[in-house]
Amino acid sequence: MNILFLGDVVAKSGRQIVLEKLPHLKEQYEVDFTIVNAENSAHGKGITKKIYQSFMDAGVDVITLGNHAFSKGEIKEVMEDCPNMVRPMNLEPKEIGKPYCIKEVCGKKLAIVNLLGEVFMDCASGSPIEAMRALLEEIDADCILVDFHAETTSEKEIFLHVFHQDICALIGTHTHVQTADERVFNGCAYISDVGMCGVYDSILGRSVEEVLRRNVGHEVTHFTPAEGPSILCGCLIQIDEKTGRATNIFRIQERPEI
Template identity: 40%
Template sequence: MSDPHFQLLFVADVYGRAGRETLAELLPQVKAEFKPDLTVVNGENAAAGHGLTGKLAQELRQAGADVLTTGNHVWDQKTFLAEIEDEPNLLRPYNYPPGAPGIGCLVIEAAGLKVLVMNLQGRIFMPPLDDPFRAADEILAAHPDVDVIFCDFHAEATSEKQAFGWHLDGRASAVVGTHTHVPTADHRVLPGGTAYVTDVGMVGPRDSVIGADKESALRRFLTGLPHRFEAADGVVTFNSVLVTISRLTGRAVSIQRIDREHLC
């Protein structure tokens, strides 16, 4: 008898060189242990904490990512505006206004199932984009015949993330939050069968300020003056979640945190 469950591994925001090196070291180990059917990685901070490039996207795929998601830093590296169209299985938030390069959702075949992966961005304390709630409705209406639906919701406010989870409860297999780089302890399956967590965390330096060197961050807070954040070094946290989904119903059975540490 075939396995009645589909497993999706999501790895949180990869931050800088230390995050990339940790992903390359630990992701193959985690995949060998848990054997996910699909692996999605958020790579929007891979370029020294500021965006992504085509070369680094390839590096993340070589580490084991099947699909890459992003967020509000997707355009930080200006060359990526031209590169993103040529990147396979890479998403930017769907709710950018019409005309933005790239795509915000895709359907990928994995372990015999059609999996819809969508990437949306919140609006509270974030750059103004189109309504992510109605954008999600639009995506779902356009893809009625998929088996599994996964969403990376890249947002700042916990209230907006929780509201978004309830909005898709029973309609998506999983909604995971990204952006704050701080993992939350509220992972669970909502009553309608949607796995949810407010923020998965990051693959980035532990002794930092959300991945940035703590001294440079402190200078900004203490002086009030602009100061570019630099990526920190040292022990790196690897934050991820494994979602187990019923092949029959597309509803989540469980969501578990998989957290590791690695010294770069």
């Protein structure tokens, strides 16, 4: 089973590169299932139903989110109409949307779970470890992939060591910078962060000029997505269909010619 996971899609340029490259990526890597973290897809923060539908139409199977899940308020009203979208389990309001979904892939039940880290993440509501333990009591799946949306590499590695026997993949998101630490640990595929699909000449997808005015010049500014060609970041996870355990993970990164 080949699972393609693409990291945080940031704004219009990020959406465009995903939609443009997805058919080729699916063919090149013989992808059986595609997961995209789209927490920044609507102008850098959140997602809309229209954007969700554009990913579905392009052949994405499941959308995951993060701390910006509800940044576009309209999504709260229509989340029930987006069955292939999961939002972090430990993020308020917990009654809207769902924290995991289960899909049939290559004859196996694959669960896709979304969780927030709690280190340097003010919006996290409760411990992700406790949330995951509670989830394991109720979940009925052959293999479980977790999008762990967190700031620090240490919290992600701790999560791996607590749950590697219970899950087949722990994919880090949120920092927008791809790490080079991918590995399979006792049958669990791991990477601290898959990186983003967003403007290459930017600061985490934001306009460099705007971020400098804010962080160096101490001006009050809004979140402004950068403009220009995007980098595409993700990974391919290979799962043994007999055992439900990961056998391989490798990084995918396509940079624009600048």
